[in-house]
Amino acid sequence: MKHTVTIRLAKPGDAAGIAKVGVQTWRDTYAGLVPDDYLLRMTEARQAVQWDALVRRPRGADAVLVAEAANTTGRKIIAYGSCGRSRGSLMSGEVFTLYVASDWQNRGIGQRLLFGLFKSMVSRNLNDSVIWVLSGNPSRYFYEVMGGKRLAERKEKFAGTVLDETAYAWPDLHAWLAERGRRV
Numbered sequence: 001m002k003h004t005v006t007i008r009l010a011k012p013g014d015a016a017g018i019a020k021v022g023v024q025t026w027r028d029t030y031a032g033l034v035p036d037d038y039l040l041r042m043t044e045a046r047q048a049v050q051w052d053a054l055v056r057r058p059r060g061a062d063a064v065l066v067a068e069a070a071n072t073t074g075r076k077i078i079a080y081g082s083c084g085r086s087r088g089s090l091m092s093g094e095v096f097t098l099y100v101a102s103d104w105q106n107r108g109i110g111q112r113l114l115f116g117l118f119k120s121m122v123s124r125n126l127n128d129s130v131i132w133v134l135s136g137n138p139s140r141y142f143y144e145v146m147g148g149k150r151l152a153e154r155k156e157k158f159a160g161t162v163l164d165e166t167a168y169a170w171p172d173l174h175a176w177l178a179e180r181g182r183r184v
Helices: 012-030 036-041 044-056 109-123 140-145 173-181
Strands: 004-009 063-071 074-085 093-100 129-134 149-158 161-170
Touching: 004 109, 012 036, 012 044, 012 063, 012 074, 012 093, 044 063, 063 109, 074 109, 093 109, 109 129, 109 173, 129 140, 129 149, 140 161
Parallel strands: 093 129
Antiparallel strands: 004 063, 063 074, 074 093, 129 161, 149 161
16 A cells, blocks of 8 residues: 655654654664663553653754654554754754654655754754764664764663663764755
């Protein structure tokens, strides 16, 4: 069945769809990387409450985008991402999250979502960006394909363990958007 995929700003009614993608992708992607008990304790209900609060918050420099697939039988959230002012000092902007449901990966949705997040940052005068990725996450190569350059590494305490993270950077979002905009 043919789907039309739209990237748009998230709205409060999207929280449950975001949570469903979030829990599924965390369990698929991070099994063996983060403690199993953490992944098992994740619930869509708790995640939905957190995403609802974030989506309802006045925007400032933060944005939450979703990819929504629609066909004749309905619509559903298949990916999401969030971005805003960097939490560190490496770059002015940061992509906080970018997750695509497993059965929708490798269709260009992640690239379109990243494009939307970068566009959102530039509209808020955040002209460069970083994203921190678990070093063991096989999806980290997506960021290299998207032109991200390895910038830094760190150890992060999470759920009773220490995880290795790698930062990917885009020092000029205007140039990246101009180049990638011809392909998206």
